[in-house]
Structures are given as structure tokens and as C-alpha cells.
Amino acid sequence: MIGTELGDLRRTHYSTELNSLNEGTDVTVMGWVVTVRGHGNIVFATIRDKLGNIQVITKSGECEDDIREKLSHLKEHSSIAVVGKTRKNEKSPTGIEIVPSEMRVFSEVEKIPPFEPYAKTVKNIDTRLEVRAIDLRRNVLQKIFLARSVTLRALRDYLGKEDFVEVNTPKMIATATEGGAALFPIFYYNKEAFLAQSPQLYKEQMTIGLERVFEISSFYRAEKSHTGRHLSEFTSVDIEAAMMDYTDVMDVLESIVVDVFKNTAENSKTEQKEIGHEIRIPDSPFERVSYTQALDELGKMDIKLEFGEDLQDSHLRSLGEKHPGFFFLTDWPMKLKPFYIHEKDDDPTLSRSFDLQYGYLELSSGGRRLHDPEQLKSRLKEQNLDPTSFEEHLKTFGWGMPPHSGWGMGLDRLMTVLIGIDNVREVVLYPRDPDRLKP
Numbered sequence: 083m084i085g086t087e088l089g090d091l092r093r094t095h096y097s098t099e100l101n102s103l104n105e106g107t108d109v110t111v112m113g114w115v116v117t118v119r120g121h122g123n124i125v126f127a128t129i130r131d132k133l134g135n136i137q138v139i140t141k142s143g144e145c146e147d148d149i150r151e152k153l154s155h156l157k158e159h160s161s162i163a164v165v166g167k168t169r170k171n172e173k174s175p176t177g178i179e180i181v182p183s184e185m186r187v188f189s190e191v192e193k194i195p196p197f198e199p200y201a202k203t204v205k206n207i208d209t210r211l212e213v214r215a216i217d218l219r220r221n222v223l224q225k226i227f228l229a230r231s232v233t234l235r236a237l238r239d240y241l242g243k244e245d246f247v248e249v250n251t252p253k254m255i256a257t258a259t260e261g262g263a264a265l266f267p268i269f270y271y272n273k274e275a276f277l278a279q280s281p282q283l284y285k286e287q288m289t290i291g292l293e294r295v296f297e298i299s300s301f302y303r304a305e306k307s308h309t310g311r312h313l314s315e316f317t318s319v320d321i322e323a324a325m326m327d328y329t330d331v332m333d334v335l336e337s338i339v340v341d342v343f344k345n346t347a348e349n350s351k352t353e354q355k356e357i358g359h360e361i362r363i364p365d366s367p368f369e370r371v372s373y374t375q376a377l378d379e380l381g382k383m384d385i386k387l388e389f390g391e392d393l394q395d396s397h398l399r400s401l402g403e404k405h406p407g408f409f410f411l412t413d414w415p416m417k418l419k420p421f422y423i424h425e426k427d428d429d430p431t432l433s434r435s436f437d438l439q440y441g442y443l444e445l446s447s448g449g450r451r452l453h454d455p456e457q458l459k460s461r462l463k464e465q466n467l468d469p470t471s472f473e474e475h476l477k478t479f480g481w482g483m484p485p486h487s488g489w490g491m492g493l494d495r496l497m498t499v500l501i502g503i504d505n506v507r508e509v510v511l512y513p514r515d516p517d518r519l520k521p
């Protein structure tokens with residue numbers, strides 16, 4: 083019998099469950115056609131579900147002719163269900179094959195795919211991104227996103243255990259948080275508004291009541307950077323904690339990174355094999371290099387920078403060669419930091435701030451925040467920002483704002499390090515960059 087509707091038919095087993103079954107067990111499997119071989123009296127098909135492959139065999143005399151005939155014409159990607167009995171066959175990849183008594187063809191494919199859908203590698207990422215959903219059918223891509231899901235779970239578990247409350251802050255906002263240049267303007271009814279660059283102001287406000295908060299969400303930066311590490315929409319993992327200084331949240335960051343690497347390494351063994359990268363648990367504590375030390379180190383490499391100059395990509399690459407792996411870059415000059423960052427008590431030209439680097443790659447930045455409303459107002463003015471635009475934010479600071487610190491970490495960048503891939507676009511479902519808004 084051949085049908086086309088799901089009706090009341092439901093999958094009884096995934097591919098990986100079949101080889102533990104006795105011969106002759108009734109099963110219903112569902113998936114997508116990978117290959118069809120043979121013709122005439124015997125036709126084999128391999129179909130694939132999200133866990134693996136299933137061999138289906140249609141032989142004259144063993145199953146209805148119309149099923150064999152239909153199967154022999156199905157193209158790759160067609161989505162089908164097969165109802166039948168299991169039979170042992172050592173030549174089948176799982177040791178089991180299915181002899182069908184019924185087949186349903188839900189979606190029959192006519193088109194030729196833009197690339198071999200189960201290929202291990204397809205070189206041009208743009209070709210793949212054009213048809214991302216098909217790309218995601220490739221094993222390696224599936225494993226990347228399974229690993230990402232394991233990592234997300236590990237992050238949430240860790241922060242939950244450390245008493246952080248997960249929050250969701252607004253993504254449509256009236257004021258810049260991280261400097262105005264990188265904002266995406268939007269229409270908000272008849273007013274101008276922006277897409278949030280980070281949850282900075284809200285997460286700070288949350289420390290008044292919830293004390294320790296975290297958010298994992300998309301944020302938006304209109305940076306015209308064409309690199310393998312910049313996206314216009316990226317996922318940020320943010321924390322903010324009352325009664326903590328910047329060194330305390332650096333400790334949190336260090337242990338969460340180690341924990342997440344351990345957890346993802348343990349819980350994504352098949353994924354690592356398929357991706358071809360073994361996750362290495364980083365050694366801790368991570369080295370802590372101050373900005374001033376970094377200038378010295380660069381000086382010794384004949385790269386002369388004045389105090390206060392920002393570290394450009396080439397400088398970070400040189401430092402990264404000296405410190406491969408994770409290290410903190412701390413105590414940046416105040417003039418390089420956003421308005422909310424606290425200065426050091428013993429040297430007000432330096433800030434209580436840090437970046438977490440993986441070699442040249444910046445994974446996270448954070449610091450201690452100003453919590454005194456008057457200091458915050460003067461800082462806004464010093465940075466030529468208008469305190470009236472921050473009225474709503476400043477208001478909360480008059481009601482017992484605690485000392486607080488936090489960080490934001492780019493999840494997409496973290497994933498590239500975890501699974502040893504260069505381009506953030508590989509670990510994002512539908513990446514957005516200056517040249518890509520579709521699909």
C-alpha cells in the first residue's frame with residue numbers, strides 16, 4: 083500500500099534503535115531518502131533520520147510490486163515513512179534491514195539539489211547559506227548544532243547552580259548602550275528606536291532586586307566588519323551580579339568556560355568524531371595579563387604603542403602567539419572603556435575591566451560598573467553623552483544601587499573555539515552580516 087498522508091501513522095523507532103530488535107519485529111520508520119539502488123526485481127534504499135541510516139529492501143515476492151516500483155523512482159531528499167518487519171542482514175550498515183508492507187511518500191522531490199546533500203565538505207559557504215536548511219541536513223552541520231545545544235544547556239545549568247536568574251530584557255530600545263555608531267535604527271510606531279546592542283543597562287538595573295542575573299539572547303551591531311568573527315546579529319551570554327568586583331566575575335567566567343568545555347566534551351562524543359575535532363579542556367587558572375604588561379610585551383616585539391592606544395587586530399595576533407589559549411587582558415585604560423565602567427582606586431586612568439581572549443580572539447569583555455548616580459552622570463558628560471537620554475536608567479540608581487560587575491560573552495565565538503572552526507557563520511543557523519539578510 084502506498085499513501086501520501088501522515089494520518090495516524092507514527093514512528094515507532096529511530097534508526098539507532100533497530101539493531102536491538104528481534105528479527106520480524108513490526109516497525110514504522112520515517113526519514114529522507116539518501117540513495118536508491120538496484121532495479122527490476124530488487125531495489126534497496128537508504129533512508130536517514132536525524133540519528134542515522136536505515137536500509138530498506140524491496141524484493142519481488144517479499145513485498146508489493148507497487149512499493150518496489152515507487153521506491154525505485156524516488157529521488158534524494160524525498161520524505162517518506164516505511165512500515166514493515168525487521169530482518170537481520172550483515173551487509174546493511176546497521177545489521178538490520180526493513181522489508182516494507184506499506185510506504186507513505188509525504189514529499190516527493192523533483193529538483194536536483196545545489197550540492198551533494200550528505201557530502202562531508204562543501205567548500206563554498208555562500209552556496210550553502212543560500213539553502214541553509216538543506217545544508218543543515220549534512221551530518222557535520224547537524225553535529226555542530228547538537229554541540230551548540232549541549233553547550234547552551236551547560237551554560238544554563240552552571241549559572242542556575244550559581245544562583246543566577248535567567249532574564250529576558252527588551253530588544254527594542256530608546257538609547258544606545260555600547261556607543262551610537264553601531265546601532266540599527268527601527269520604526270517604533272511614530273518614534274525612532276533601535277535594536278539592542280546588549281542588555282547592559284537592564285542587566286545592571288536587575289541587580290537591585292534579583293541580585294544575580296543572566297541572559298542568553300540575540301543582540302544587534304551595525305558593524306560593517308567582514309571578518310570570520312563579526313556578525314550583525316550575534317548571541318550573547320551576559321551576566322551581572324550585585325556585591326561582586328571585576329575579579330569575582332572573572333573567576334565566574336573562568337570556571338564557567340572550563341565547566342562548559344568539560345561538559346560539552348563529555349556529552350558530544352559522537353558530534354566531535356563527526357566534526358573531526360576533539361575538545362580539549364583548558365588548563366586553569368587562565369593567565370592574567372594587564373594592558374600595561376601587554377604594551378611591554380609588544381614593545382619587546384618591536385611594536386611600540388602609547389598608553390591609551392587600543393589594541394588592533396595585528397597587536398592581538400602578536401599577543402595571541404605569546405599566549406595561545408585562554409588568557410585575560412585586564413585593567414584597560416579608562417579612555418577605551420564605555421561610560422559604565424568603574425576606574426581603579428589607585429590609578430583613575432585605569433579601569434576595573436577585562437577581556438577574555440582565546441589567542442587573538444576576544445571572547446568576552448566585562449568589568450566593575452559605576453553604581454554612584456552622580457559619578458555616572460559626570461562620566462556620561464565626559465564621554466559627550468547626554469544624561470537626559472539616560473534618565474530612565476539613572477532613576478534606578480537613586481534607589482540603592484549595589485556595587486556590581488558582569489560580563490558579556492559571544493556564544494558564536496565561543497562555539498568556534500569549542501569545535502575548532504574559523505568562521506562564526508558555521509555555528510549560526512542563519513547568519514546576518516553586512517552582505518546577508520536572507521534567507
Ligand code: AMO
Nearest residue numbers: 280282303312313316445446447448488489490492
Ligand atoms: P562587547 O561589546 O565587548 O561588550 O561584547 C561582548 C562580547 O560579545 C561578542 N561580540 C560579537 N560577536 C560577534 N559579532 C559581533 N559583532 C560581536 N560584538 C560583540 C564578543 C564580545 O567579546 N556590555 C558589554 C559586556 C559587559 O561589560 O557586560 C559588551 O557588550 O565575543
